[in-house]
Amino acid sequence: MPEQHTIPDTPLFDRAGSIRGYKINKMAMALGQPQNREAFKTDEEAYLDRFGLTPEEKAAVMSRDWHEMVRLGGNLFFILKIAAVDPTPITQIGAAQASMSHDDFLYERLGKKRNG
Template structure:
């Protein structure tokens, strides 16, 4: 059966399949909204990952802060961003990473209406 979700090159479509695939990763990232969980994560990131039952690939992406890989593995930007905030990264920082730009280049592209995105 063909997908009802249109394919747009260079974008991430967060559909039911991706949600299922990224459930553990998103659950971990979502847990970081609580200060006590942020402290536990910061104290021993690997053990915290193990407690959430991540796949080996998800665990590595979290520990390496491979932001793009997290999305590839089912991460939702809304959850992944909670980890980014812990690392003092802005949405513009992530936007730069996702588009292969520096943060400054990404902000400049946004201010230009996004027309210079690859």
């Protein structure tokens, strides 16, 4: 049996995670097509329903809870396509993944000056 590696508070994206997140990843990947981006912007809930997302997955996407989307099996590479539609700065997603405020993330991880 292979050794399993874990990092505290970090969801593991393995085969089980890939299977669990199939629908959310398929939905996000489809945003690569212009007509799907337009459908997402026009009626986000109807767009999500097309992919059969669970209520929990829909809530995570609609609230832009990046950490929860990953916990539910979302692959960050695909989920970033959602951010491109909004657009959401990648540093905000990094802050969410690190459970930090955006300002703290910019300061502590990127050495940027604090606002205010």
